[in-house]
Amino acid sequence: MNVVVLNEVRKGFYLDSVALMRLSREVAGSPGVIEAALMMGTPSNAAIMRNAGLLEEGAVVKGNDLVIAVKAESESAAREALDNAIKSLDKPKTQGEAQAAWRPHSIAAAVKVRPEINLALISVPGEFAAAEARKALNRGLHVLMFSDNVSLEDELSLKQQARAAGLLMMGPDCGTAVIGGAPLAFANRIRRGRIGIIGASGTGTQEVSCLISEAGAGISHAIGVGGRDLKKDIGGITTLMAIDAFDADPETDHVVLISKPPHPDVARSVLERIGRSRKSFTVCFIGASEIELPPNARFSPTLKGAAELALGHKKIGAAFDANAVASRLPRSGRGGIEGLFAGGTLCAEAQVILAAAGRRVTSNAAIPGVVKLGVEPNAGRDRLIDLGDDEYTRGRPHPMIDPSVRDDALRAALKNRDLSVVLLDLVLGYGAHADPAGHLTSIVADRGQDAPALVASVVGTEQDPQGRSAQVSKLEQAGILVAPSNAQACELAVAIVQNAGR
16 A cells, blocks of 8 residues: 655644644544644654654654644545644634633743632643643642653652642643542543542542542542652652642542552551541552551442442442343353453453452553463453553554544454453543544444444543433444443453353
8 A cells, every 4th residue: 555644844833732632633534544643743752753654754853843744545635634734723713712712821921811820730742841840830830740751750859849839749641630620631520529539540530530420429629649659759749748638628528549559668658647637538559459558448449449438338330230231142252351441540440350250361551460461371361451551542642532542453352253242431521532432333333243242331420521321322322231330341241251151
C-alpha cells in the first residue's frame, strides 16, 4: 500500500494536551487516513512521531511548535485531512464567541484578571509542566497537574514547596479531581455529599465516586494525588495533606483512600496518620492483601466494596445476579476471558477478582501476584489489558477520548475461539468521548453468533454529558451484557465461563 505522510508545523502555537487529543481523534477519523497526531514538538513527542512514521524526512521541530502530522493511503486523502485540521485551528470566531472564548495566556495574567482564583490546572507538555506549576505555587495557587512525563525530582520539589506553603500539589499525571463540586480533568458530574475521596488512581476515583452518587449519596471533594505520590521517593506528601484537609473539613464525615499498593514505609506513615484522624476511613489498596488498619479504618480489596463501605454497607446493584444471567446464555468458546480496559484501575480490579476466583491471569499492567504479560506463556491464562498504558497510547489519544484504540484488539477477540467472554469498560464524563457506546456497538455489530459474550460496565452518572442510562441502553440493544459495576462485570464473566465448563 502506498503511504503518504504530510506535516504542518506551527511555530510558537500552543494548545493544551486534551484539546490536541480531541482534534487528533477527529483528523484520524477522516477518510483514507491511517494515523494522525497533533502534538507539541517536544523531544519526547518528536521521538514518538518519528517512531510512528508520522514525521517527514528531515523535519525539525522545537518544543513550542505545534506539529500536525497525517499518514494516509493517498496524497489526496492526506492533503484533505491536513487542510481540515488547519481549518479547525484557524476557524474564525464571531465577536461574541471571541469574547466568550478569551483566555489569558499566562498564570500571571489569569490571576490579574481573576484575583479570586485559587487553583491552577496544568496541562502542558511534561518538559514545561514543572515550571508552570512553580509559577502557580509562587502565586499562592493550589495545583492540579494533568501533565505527565515530569521527573520524580521535580515532583518531589514541587510537593515540598506546596507543603511549605500549605497548598495542595495534585499530580503530576493527575487525571481526576472534584473540588467543591467542580469536576476537573477527566471527571463526572456527581452529587454533593459528605464522603471525601483521596485518589492515586483516576478511573478508580471515578468508579467509586459514580457508584456513590448513583446510589443516592454524594462527594464533598475528590482529591487526586498522582500515581507516584505513595511511592517511597515522594513519601505520600499530597496524600497526607489531603487527610489533614478532610480532617479539618466540617462537610466531610467519611474518607475513601484509593491506590495501588504503596511502598511499605509510606503505607505505615499514611495509616498512622489515618489512625489519628477524627474521621472514619475506607482503605482500598488495589492488589494488596489484607493489611493491619487502625480502629477507624476498614479495608476493601475492590472499588465496589470501597463504595459500599462508604455507603454504610449499602449494596450496589443488589438485584443483579451474575449466576442467573450466566445460566441463560448459550455456551461458546473454550472458557477463556479477555479484558480490554480503558481504565487502568478497572483493569487492576479485574485482576483482583479473577485471581480470587481461581483464574490464572496475565496482564500488561500486572498487580502483585499476577504474571506480567509476555513473561510466561499465555496459554490457559485470562488476558487483562490496560489500553491506557503507554504502549497503546504513544502518539495516540487515550482510549477514554478515542475508543478506537480498542478496535483492533476487540475485532481479534471476537474471532478468538478460545474465548468465552470479552470484558469491556466505558468511562463517561467531562473530557471523555461523546458517545463511547455508539462507537463500541458499531464495531461489534457484525460479530458472528458463536462470538464470545460481551460483558461491560459503564463508569458514569445520569448527569454526565453522555447520560449513563442512554449509554447502557445502546449497549443492551446491541446484545452486550451490562453489569452495575466493573466488579460485577468481572463476577459475571467468571460465572459465564464456569457455566460453559459444566
